[in-house]
Amino acid sequence: MRLLVTGGAGFIGANFVHRTVREHPEYEVTVLDALTYAGNEASLAGVREAITFVHGSITDAALVDDLVRGSDAVVHFAAESHNDNSLADPGPFLQTNVVGTYTLLEAVRRHDVRFHHVSTDEVYGDLELDDPRKFTPETPYNPSSPYSSTKAASDLLVRAWVRSYGVRATLSNCSNNYGPYQHVEKFIPRQITNVLDGRRPKLYGAGLNVRDWIHVDDHNAAVHEVLQRGRTGHTYLIGADGEVDNRTVLATVLELMGQPADAFDSVTDRAGHDLRYAIDATKLREELGWRPRYTDFREGLAATIAWYRDNEAWWRPLKDQVEAAYAARGQ
Template identity: 70%
Template sequence: MSDLLVTGGAGFIGANFVRHVLRATSYSVTVLDKLTYAANPASLSDLPASRFQLVHGDITDADLVDGLVREHDGIVHYAAESHNDNSLDDPRPFLDSNVIGTYTLLEAARRHGKRFHHISTDEVYGDLALDDPNRFTEGTPYNPSSPYSSTKAASDLLVRAWCRSFGVEATISNCSNNYGPYQHVEKFIPRQITNVLTGQRPKLYGSGVNVRDWIHADDHSSAVLAILERGRIGETYLIGADGEMSNRDVLEMILQQLGQPLDAYDHVADRAGHDLRYAIDSAKLRSELGWRPRFTNFSEGLASTIDWYTRNRAWWEPQKSVAEARYTAQGQ
């Protein structure tokens, strides 16, 4: 494999993956991205033209997708509408991108016999009780809670069906919550960091007891590359770094690292259907493929993320006022 097509590669997790691949391999990468509000071409602007190109287009455009898939050895499918709040406000774009877009890519992969890896989320499994000793595994039944997670669950099932029914050489990975550079300021961690940096008070949904299993985006990238190169066709792998923390604890760690009082934030109305806890068991990935996370200390990974946002205001400041206006309109 030498040429990869990465959908959604101008978004947060996709851009980190593209940068990781160009550092860690000799592959060339083409990014196909619709360049919606959540994408930022500046995340890729310094990459070498000899090994990288960006194509502006929609994954539901069957003719465009077919031509690109035909020209590449493998497809890594990151492109998705992914923000829960937006899915509650208008579910339709999530159906178009996450379901129809995935179908369009799978059909092209089937026609041209290409390797396909599908990026998904732990949110397809629903949530866990705070005192539940279990974690999500590859065998956990799907129980999505939102239009976002339900459309991602649908896309996972499409990949499984195309693999079984049509022989598409596909794998799936479901990952826990990512953090790191290049993440849109509407997301929890960058929103709080950039609120402090712009003199605004951070916001916490409800009481903040909701637990997420955090993983640095670079660790997610290395896991996806391992699955792409060594994963068993037809298999699902869960990606996690044992990073469970409550939203309140994460926010207070951000405040502490930025020299602010630990109570310098506001509580806002909780999200409808807000999942309580996510937790990933990545034993299969670690035992089969020998993968290990590099960012095992969340505090250190968070400090490097805060440093990136502090040093890269020009990247995120154009997004900030628009994102906060949307949150204000939603009472959040």
């Protein structure tokens, strides 16, 4: 298998590359990453000699065509993904998430290459806190931010290229990930590194917003299952039944790190902040037999805290700039 991984120096992509090298040493893995602020080649340090790394953009049609031509499959992680940044400047999200996905689809169409598109549950909008429903592959799209709307657009492009051109593609929409190599701008690593850095953690508003948390290793195990056995044109939702509100997440971080329960500051809530996400992963479980390893969120969170404690050299260069940007927004 000659595997091209876009965004392979980002959070989920880098963990996918580590898992692939570890569990499929027979694969020839090429990573394409633009190394924007959210991409970090240091995330691939442990596997750098086992892969081919290409610094470039998924919007570069000539480069993408050349790489896809030499591949058997493409796993597409590359995306602009931070909601706050999309609200401040939507432009890069349109370029990467929409134009970049289009560029890849045209290349895999020309060369008849298997394609898996990694997306988010945020394309479905949000649910009320007391709503008994969960997102399914049939849930109508209702994105609420420039980030989620551009991811929704990219999903629809993939579906159209399957139907119109016969592209051999699958899609997956996953809930919120946590784990190693996640940028410190994101909620969980931001709070962990704040404690490690002697800063007070921050909580949006009252912290009632609920996310369906999944460890990144479980997400990537599911992606491998879909890549190998998923049905062309089908969407698989990936989730681990991990619904937890932000206040409880922060309380657990504080407890696990030996901090007082009130050792945090409430900050201005994000504009249009989605209330609740919840994933129904029945199709993935029943059709492909996937099961999450981290069924205990507390256990996964403890392992994540340990990783950030042991890898300060990875996150330290990012921290001050991130906190300065949040401070400028009053967050």
